[in-house]
Amino acid sequence: MDYRTAGVDIRAGEQAVEGIRDLVRSTYNANVMGDLGSFGGLYSFPHNSYSEPILVASTDGVGTKLRVAIKANRYDTIGQDLVNHCVNDILVQGAMPLFFLDYIGLGSLEPQMIKQIVSGMAKACTENGCALIGGEMAEMPGIYHKGDFDLVGTIVGAVDKQNLLPGSRIQKGDILIGIPSDGLHTNGYSLARRIVFEHLGLGVEDHVASLDSNVADLLLKVHRSYLPQLKPLLKDPRLHGLAHITGGGFLDNIPRVLPDRLTRPISISAPSSCRRSSAGSPASAALKSARCCEPSIAASA
Numbered sequence: 148m149d150y151r152t153a154g155v156d157i158r159a160g161e162q163a164v165e166g167i168r169d170l171v172r173s174t175y176n177a178n179v180m181g182d183l184g185s186f187g188g189l190y191s192f193p194h195n196s197y198s199e200p201i202l203v204a205s206t207d208g209v210g211t212k213l214r215v216a217i218k219a220n221r222y223d224t225i226g227q228d229l230v231n232h233c234v235n236d237i238l239v240q241g242a243m244p245l246f247f248l249d250y251i252g253l254g255s256l257e258p259q260m261i262k263q264i265v266s267g268m269a270k271a272c273t274e275n276g277c278a279l280i281g282g283e284m285a286e287m288p289g290i291y292h293k294g295d296f297d298l299v300g301t302i303v304g305a306v307d308k309q310n311l312l313p314g315s316r317i318q319k320g321d322i323l324i325g326i327p328s329d330g331l332h333t334n335g336y337s338l339a340r341r342i343v344f345e346h347l348g349l350g351v352e353d354h355v356a357s358l359d360s361n362v363a364d365l366l367l368k369v370h371r372s373y374l375p376q377l378k379p380l381l382k383d384p385r386l387h388g389l390a391h392i393t394g395g396g397f398l399d400n401i402p403r404v405l406p407d408r409l410t411r412p413i414s415i416s417a418p419s420s421c422r423r424s425s426a427g428s429p430a431s432a433a434l435k436s437a438r439c440c441e442p443s444i445a446a447s448a
Contacts, residue, residue, distance in 0.1 A: 153288075154255075154286075154288035154289075155286050155288070156255075156256055156286065159256045159257070159258055159286075160256055160284060160286065162258040163256060163258040163261040163262070163284060164183065164184065164284075166258050166259070166261065166262040167183075167261060167262055167265040167266075167269075168183050170262070170265050170266055170269040171183050171265065171269060171279050173269055173273065174269050174272040174273055174277070174278050174279040175278055175280075176276075176278055178190055178191045178192070178193055178245075178278065179191075179246075179278045179280055181280075183281075185281070187281065188246065188248060188280030188281030189280070190245065190246045190278065190280055192245075192305075197305060197307050198307055198309075199307055199308040199309065200305045200306070200307060200308075201242075201305065201306050201307070201308050201311055202303060202304070202305055203237040203240050203242035203303070203304045203305065203306060204237070204301065204302065204303045204304075205233050205236040205237050205301070205302050206233075206299065206300070206301045206302075207229070207232050207233050207236060207299070207300065207333075208229070208297065208298060208299040208300070208333075209225050209228050209229050209232075209298045209333050210333050210334060210336055210337075211336040211337050211340060212225065212228065212331075212333050212336045212366070212367070213225060213296065213297070213298060214336070214340060215336065215340065215351065215363065215366045215367055216367060217294060217295070218350075218351045218363075219351040219352075219363035219367065221263075221363060221367060222260050222263035222264050222267075223263045223264075223266055223267050224267055224367050224368075224369050225264060225267060225298060225367075226249075226263075226264045226265060226266065226267025226268035226269075226270070226271065226298075227267040227268070227270055227271040227369045227370070228267075228332075228333045228369060228370040229249065229267075229268060229271075229298055229299075229300045229333070230247060230267075230268050230271035230272055230275065230277065230300060230302075230372075231271050231275070231369065231370045231371060231372040232300075232332065232333050232370050232393070233247065233300050233301070233302035234271075234275045234277065234302065234304075234372045234374055235370075235372060235373055235374075235391045236302070236391055237302060237304040238372075238373060238374055238377060238389065238391070239312060239313075239388075239389035239390055239391050239404070240306065240311060240312050240313075240389075241306040241310045241311050241312040241381050241389075242304035242305055242306040243276070243304050243305060243306065243374075243378075243381075244275050244276065244277035244302055244303075244304040244374075245277065245278070245303050245304050245305055246277060246278045246279070246280045246302070246303055247268070247272055247277050247278065247279050247280070247300060247301070247302050247303075248279075248280060248281045248282050248300065248301045249265075249268060249279070249282035249283070249298070249299070249300045249301075250282060250283045250285070250297075250298070250299040250300070250301075251264065251282070251283070251284050251285070251296060251297070251298055252285045252287060252290065252291060252296060252297045252299075253284070253285070253286050253287070253291055253295070253296040254286075254287070254288050254290075254291035254292045254293045254294060254295050254296065255286065255288065255293045255294070256284065256286040261284060264298065265279075268300070271372065274372065275372055275374055277302065277304075310381060310382055312381075312386075312388055312389055312404075313387065313388030313389070313404040313405075314387065314388070315406065316384075316387040316388070317387045317388045317404065317405060317406055317409065318387070318409070319409060321387055323401075323413060325392075326373060326376065328370075328371065328392075329368045329369065329370075329371045330365065330366070330367075330368025330369075330370070331366065331368070332370045332393055333370045333393070334393040334394035334395075335394060336366075339366065343362060343366065349362050350362065351363040351366075377389070388404045388405075389404070390403060390404045397413070401413065
């Protein structure tokens with residue numbers, strides 16, 4: 148009796164680590180100390196860049212969007228989803244990302260799948276100026292079924308106290324601006340999968356002619372990072388607050404940044420392109436709504 152007969156392949160784990168080593172190193176910057184394989188990731192805080200730094204941390208997962216990736220046997224986008232989601236969560240508090248750590252729990256460890264997932268994380272970390280300094284791969288056949296896995300990440304960033312959002316400037320009469328998303332982000336996929344796969348009876352490779360794309364491409368659209376668009380505005384006094392619109396939509400997320408004194412309803416007018424009924428099949432209507440009518444970052448200015 149050994150680990151392998153118990154369902155844990157230590158050799159596969161070693162191969163997976165070697166397969167991602169260069170990808171992880173590609174995200175390193177001058178503040179990273181140590182290397183992949185240490186018991187803890189080391190990061191030298193750039194204190195000279197801040198006058199009164201506040202660390203901002205967030206942990207999140209990809210959710211049941213993973214089921215779409217599994218159906219499509221495509222794993223190169225979900226790592227980007229994870230990093231970008233976490234970047235956005237600390238961005239709305241004014242923070243810039245410093246470093247990232249991931250957790251992958253699996254029923255059966257497949258090195259090539261791990262490499263695809265981490266390649267996406269490395270890509271997004273590089274694009275956001277964030278170092279991937281560590282993580283965990285846990286093969287647990289007694290917890291996850293073969294082919295199933297979970298993907299979770301933790302990000303740490305920093306902001307000067309004077310630039311922390313939302314602050315106290317949000318007030319009656321502020322204009323709420325929605326930045327359109329590229330897709331469904333990483334939330335709402337339990338409902339989306341029920342509609343697309345069960346109600347509409349579509350498969351991941353089915354082509355939606357009116358959108359000139361297949362279902363997998365539409366549902367696996369990368370959860371974009373809004374850092375490039377919003378970074379120039381983070382110190383602008385006209386920016387009063389930000390909200391990351393994910394699970395729960397407007398009703399659950401916008402109130403998280405509003406001061407208690409603001410209790411009146413918000414007047415929301417959708418763009419005319421989203422108010423129009425989507426022409427074509429029910430599949431086209433459902434996927435078009437998913438693609439273009441979900442505002443993702445709400446900015447109070």
